[in-house]
Amino acid sequence: MRAGVNALHGASTGNGDEAACRWAAVRHADDHINVIATLVREDGRRPRLHNEARRAQAEARRIEADYGLHRVTPGDGIASKRPTSAERHKAERQGRARAPREELRETVRGAGDGAASTDEFLDRLKNAGLLVRTRVLPSGDLQGYKVALPDDRNKDNEPTFHSGSRLAPDLSLPRIQERFTTAPTPPEIAGSEQPERPARPSVPAAARRATAHAARHALLVLNHGADDGVAAAQISATGEVLDALAKTSALHTRSELRQAAWEFERASRSHTRAEFRHAQDLRRAARDLVHGGPAPGRGEDGAGTAMVLDMLVFLATAAANWHAQRQHAQQAEAARRTAAHLRAAYQHAAGEPLTVLRERGRRIAPSLLRRHATTLRAVLPELAETILAEPGWNALVATLTDAETAGQDARALLVEATARRELDSAESAGEVLIWRLRRTADLPGYAPAPGALRDQRPGHQRATTRQVPAASAPAMPRLFGDASAFNG
Structure with a gap:
């Protein structure tokens, strides 16, 4: 059909019904056509219009397949109503x-x-x-x-x-x-003990740290095959967190986060009824973000944003898998697009905190540097050399040093962070470990811990350390990994 105005006339069906409604297809733009049809047949009877929109969409999907066109994901009837043409024209007149x-x-x-x-x-x-x-x-x-x-x-x-x-x-x-409930989430829902929730935050950085913990718990729920109503509640509450994070984010991450929240709006809604009493941790996290106010995006605030984005990428990917397994095509695609925007936002948010950590790592005494390298080789013999060659190795050294300064057992923390968690195909295995360690050990995301820049030999560490059992944490997939990592 040539560009311009072309009209084709004929019967509205392909079954030889000569009395069918007459129609015309008009192309007046390069990207679409309009189909105009009468609503009275030539024999005077009215056509069957029940579910005509759904039947038309089904026919459009068949045409896409027959002609090798772009395949549009089928709808499920619960998407938000789009503005009418009159509403769009009114918005244009008003300059909106x-x-x-x-x-x-x-x-x-x-x-x-x-x-x-x-x-x-x-x-x-x-x-x-x-x-x-x-x-x-x-x-x-x-x-x-x-x-x-x-x-x-x-x-x-x-x-x-x-x-x-x-x-x-x-x-x-x-x-x-339905969202207004305070019933706690039973531990058996997540398939493991619930992680301790930090005290209610009062500043943006603390709110982000609490959100990272809540997102990790939600991921455990999805990863352990919870009931559909429970999983749907976690996904819906994730949408609340993304909205709140976008509203309180710094300028350099705001655009990507707003796009992520906009995309996830579609992923947060399906025919599965959400049981919100099982998603109160995430809802409280959204509330904390709102009340914590805007984050400047620097220092501990920027590191806290990077930490929570690290977990939200996992969560968006898990949501995409959950929807895909249930044939929720539009929701799964929306969640994948969300993950892409979150990755971009993470790159913006993590830049300054990682740079500071790398500079601190370069100033650590060579003796301590060698000891951390030995520990890494003992815990991760297959990936150690790759991590040692990455730009983020110095930042990981600073993190391990901070953990020891805070009285933690660096080796035990490394074992916990790597136990049953896929790292081989991560874009940066060392970078993944940095945020896992800082979140697990409750370390500041940005500011140096007291004495962290001293030459700390084993004899200078605190006598009290916390032993972390290696099997205490369920499996986690890599930072920006293959969605199949969530299927097991």
Whole structure:
């Protein structure tokens, strides 16, 4: 079909039905055509229109296969409603980058991140500058809510309100309220003992460290084959964490994190009903991020962001696998795109902290450097030489030194960090170990530990060390690894 305006007329079916509805296909752009059809057959009867959108999409998938075209992932009927053409044109006239429906959806979703009650959720909506209306039953119970942008008006100059369910299926009031529960996650859900949760943070860096712990626990849940409702809750709560992290991130990571949160919005929703009582660690982490406020992206804040992004890449990849195993094509693809944005954000966030650690590692005494190399060869004989040749080796040396200064057993920590965890195909095995060690030993992500730059011989270490059993931690895949690592 040539560019320009071309029309083809004929029967709407291929089964020889001469009385079928007439149609015309019009191409007026390079990337799509419009199909126009009458809704009355030539014999006067009306066509069968039940589920016509779904049947049309199924036919489009067959055409893609027949002609070798790009294969679009099939939908499942629960995606957020797209703005209508009228809404898009109105946004263009008003000079908006997005339609009001999309702005509202993002704001409402953010208001629910980590919220602990309906009142808190509604207060966040109002504090974000939205106009809020609520519906109350005769019993006094809240039935629903609507929101509007103050400057989005209809022809009568009245605010254009949208209910939560019109913005997205999971933003209706009942679905929002399902998240408000404080029941703890039973240990058997994760298949192992739950990791200790740090004290409630009050600053951005501490909030990020707590989020890394919560993300690790969520990964254990997905990796141990939890019930679908439990896994769906962890994935949905991961979306809350990404929203909160994007809102409080530094400028150099904000763009990638906002894209990651935008992509994961699709991955966080499926037909599987989430059991949110099993995802409160992640929801509290999202709340901590919001209340911790913006992170400047330097020093300990930047290191904390790198640490949590390290775990979130794992979590997004695990979510992609979980959806793929259940034939949730759109959600799986969205989670993979999320992981790609998180990798890019990690590269931005980790640059300065790793540079500082490398500089510190270069100043460590040669005797201590040799001892750490000997320990690494004993624990990881197959990968030791590769790690020793990496640019991150000096940063790993600084981390091992910090661990010993803090009274930890560096060898035991290395054994724990590598036990049953795939490292061979990591982009940088040493870099993976740095964040695992600093998270496990609860070391500062950036600032030097007291005395960390001294020439520390074995006799200068603290007498008290913490022995970490090698089998205490479940298997973890590599930092930016193959998704198949989660399937076992």
